[in-house]
Amino acid sequence: MSPLAVTSDGFSLDGEPFRIISGALHYFRVHPAHWQDRLRKARTMGLNTVDTYIPWNLHEPVPGELRTDGGLDLLRFLDLAAETGLRVLLRPGPYICAEWEGGGLPSWLLAEPGIRLRTTDPRYLAAVDAYFERLLPLLTPYLATRGGPVIAVQVENEYGAYGADRAYLDHLTGLLRRHHVDVPLFTCDQPADLERGSIPGVLAAVNFGSGAERHLPALRALRPEQPLLVTEFWNGWFDRWGGPHTVRPAADAARELDAILSAGASVSLYMFHGGTNFGFTNGANDKHTYRPTVTSYDYDAPLDEAGDPTPKFAAFRDVIARHAAVPDGPLPTPSKKLTMLGVPLSETAPLLDDTAPDGHRHRVAEQPLTMEQLGQDFGFVHYTSELPAAGPTHLTIDQVADRAQVFVDGSPVGVLEREHHSTALTFTTPRAGARIDVLVENQGRVNYGAALHDRKGILGAVRVNGAVLTGWTHRSLDLTDLGHLPFAAAGHPPVGPAFHRGTFTVEEPADTWLDLTGWTKGNAWINGFHLGRYWARGPQQRLYVPGPVMRRGDNEITVLELHATAQPSVDLRDTPDLGPTQE
Template sequence: MIDRRQLLRAATLGLATLSLPPLALAAMPGHGGTAAFGWRGQNFLLHGKPLVIRGGEMHIGRIPRAHWRARLRMLRAMGLNTVGTYLFWNLHEPRPGRFDFEGQNDIAAFVRIAQEEGVWVILRPGPYACAEWEFGGFPAWLLKTPDLRVRTNDPRFVAAATRYLEAVGGQLAPLQIHRGGPILMTQVENEYGSFGSDHGYLASIRDALRAAGFDGLLYTADGPTERMLGGGTLPDVLATVNFGDDAAGSFAAFARHRQGVPRMAGEFYPGWFDHWGERHHTAADPARVARNLQWMLERDISFSLYMFHGGTSFGFMNGANDSATEPYQPDTSSYDYGAPLDEAGRPTPAFHALRALIGGHLPAGETLPVVPPSPPMIAIAPVTLDASAPLQSLLGEPVRAVRPLTMEALDQAYGFVWYRARLPAAGKGVLQVGDVRDMALLYQDGRRLGTLDRRRGDTALELEVQAGVPLDLLVENLGRINYGPRMVDERKGLLGPVRFAGKPVLDWEMHPLPLDDLSALRFSPGTPAAPAFHRGRFVLDALGDSFIDMRGWGRGHVWINGHHLGRYWHIGPQQTLLVPAQWLRRGENEVVVLELERDAPPLRVQGLVDPVFETPDVVQG
């Protein structure tokens, strides 16, 4: 995702001029028989005739599979003809060499549904996605190799990325337009000019895509600055430009880089995403969005709205930002984005406004489809959580090492690690750590001593401790950085060295807590002190999406019938968690809440038909 502050300067920068020869067009099988897709001059050509791509972005990892078709029908109803979608490598290769393209991860099924609904597809396979997704989509196991550098020509990274893209090609190369599918274009890497300018690396990703069978049209997408377009493009690959405002200025900057090629906004932003502890982003200024979109429509310029529908970063899949000018900022589980289609898939006022605008610029003979009904919503009645289990009950046999190991060194991707060590002294002293990634709760003998919070830059804390009693640190991964140069070393857990009162703390015990399976929990009446799980059961006779209201709770996670909804945090702005109807069932249901901070939580939740976004005045957790 391009930084808006960088975009504000885009139109004033001079860019090198580079022109590309038009691509050869060939007869290609597509919808309804023969099709041809390519470009000549400033036009994309489909069936030999100009095509304006009116696109919108959605991600299958953020939308339950049962909703894919409904969301695509909403996209068509707004007047769009193309869906853009990232692939997230960490979903499709959770372990090295073990690929998952089934069920929720069946990207080929999504592409086929798009074709059935008359929607073209722009494929964005990465290997890097950004997208406010955990580690930009990279699998955490890459970081198990201590000095591996992502997004570089490090041969170990390129080999892993090539293997992944080959697997993607096996699923999706047959669905390119010239082979009978709806995929018009495939992106090479993603916004690489915002990260670097190693054209050798970029070419290696292009070559990996070609070798994987993506022999159709390739393209790149970057922001409209000399650094971004210069660093992120290749001479033989079509380029597009990303921006959130000033379409005229952005394309003027792009023209100083390339001419005689189709103009396309690879990403045009009608909204924005949220960080914990900050104000909620609603839809962008309607007048600005309409002004820029109308400018493009009047000139037959292609575009893709990022996002048309954001959805939810379920489980531990949210990303984070960190830069030289901003502290570590984890993203919320909600990816509502202020998009035209809200988190639950319902049209917003922006949807109807943009639909009217697009409807006024349709080609002759094309009409807007009727807007489908919104998905049903239910308000789940209040549920009492009357059984609990301490988090410590999940601790098994520890891993032992002289110094603390990172989460990746423990062969763990997400969740928590429980660190334990005996301190070299008693009484008052300062505990110093190399770094904490990202939040550590400190305990001794069950008594909470304090918090180390990466958002505040905490690396030291004054403690008063007892002799002979171990110190416990519960460290949570709040989401790996997904954008910028700091993502290359985004290992999680407790990073050493650790010292107390000036003396090294050695001989650690570590308990991985990925929380991907809660079946070992044994619930009983009573309310143990945090951190603890709390369980409740409820009965439904009708199904629909709902939003679980977590106001009054502190910080933690929620599961419904074993499905991990995501993170809640009283600092906001997100105060509710989306529950997809597909994860509920008629009859008895189960909700489990992990509360990390509050010893006396309300032990009660309920479902609402609308989300709640509130940011309390105190934004530090």
């Protein structure tokens, strides 16, 4: 593959005009066994390019440890893209937004008090430099200047919406060039932030969901010497817990895509295929009220969460065919799905127990420590102390990030939620020295805006009847290993958070959705693969299960229920349920 040339009239490859018609496909949101299928479908729809972010927080979970295995095998993904005949727009960040946990910035950065993210703070830049020093040499063989599929690389991400530190952007540009990234560089910003986020000598691109007739001339006025590129055409949207499932009519999105292409612009669909926020990887927004993103990242995209075509697939293919060559052949057909009803979960294991997972990771301190101070990325922190006196008790916590369940001598006494700005509970303490347990869930670090410095756990002091409560034991519960849970046959329904386990048998693995109707809030795994979070408040009611996580014969399902279930069983359904819709 040849390098991309940039002129005021457009792009070219091998001296021939080349229009970038791309779609976002995040390898880290798709099971790796499905990468090839999704890439082939991108070509079928008429795309000649895909774009992907690179999540720093997954690739470098601890400083100096670069992971590129399994679902993080970016190089394999790039190889598959090239084999499929697709070029790649690569977006390495370091910040990616993407409704992804912390915008892709690793949580260990926040263990440094006062660090200023996305600036020239020397502590932040030192971490970025070290990460790119490990990452970029792996990627340079995949640049188009070396015959690879990567035709352009993004500098940061929508920086104009965050800051105005030009020295920071210049540092990143120089860093990429020093590491031999010699393909065109580009920035992307929303229309109002174009001037602040652009860099002299670097291609400026724009992100929007509608209004091409206004936004493209604004980009042209800012950069008359460059081609028009829409890096993110928002053809759908993401959902948050407690809101509706957002959809956009295919005809409306297709009209906007046609307007972009009719203006002569190149484009990348956000998203072509959204995928899933598996595990604890969803992000959140906080514009004075904290709003965590749901597990599904279906995004109402041309390919749904299971990789099946939606009405947008055919509508977009028709639009693209009016402006570029589209491969011959039929539309993709939906994949086989699995249905199995009434799978019993007949074994349980308590969470608030020292024999629960990661029970060996205890730390004692006078004041509560944050998740970052404990060296923990995701999951829960279990805080334990003793209440000084019996009788009426007024408990306050300076700040909970993000959701705290409080127990006294094992009995639940209330929930404090950041989303509801709640910080106080009143209850009766049965005896002096009663044990207080506070289970705090990280529901997703903020991925956008000023609240990006989003530390988790108990932040500040805990007070009992006005006096600061000291002497805390901390237990980190990242739930990466469930192998040593003390399961036993369920008797009475457990009080407090508990794991529930069962098995089911399949003859032929296939995609399915785990239906958790009757359950309240928690997480689910199949054969150790963390599907993500569920919450009865919706909108999402079923979790997507990729077929490759199952096996012929017996399969194990584990559900962590934080409250209670109406019935200790689950269903596997052949259709999703993303909740009531709102256009």
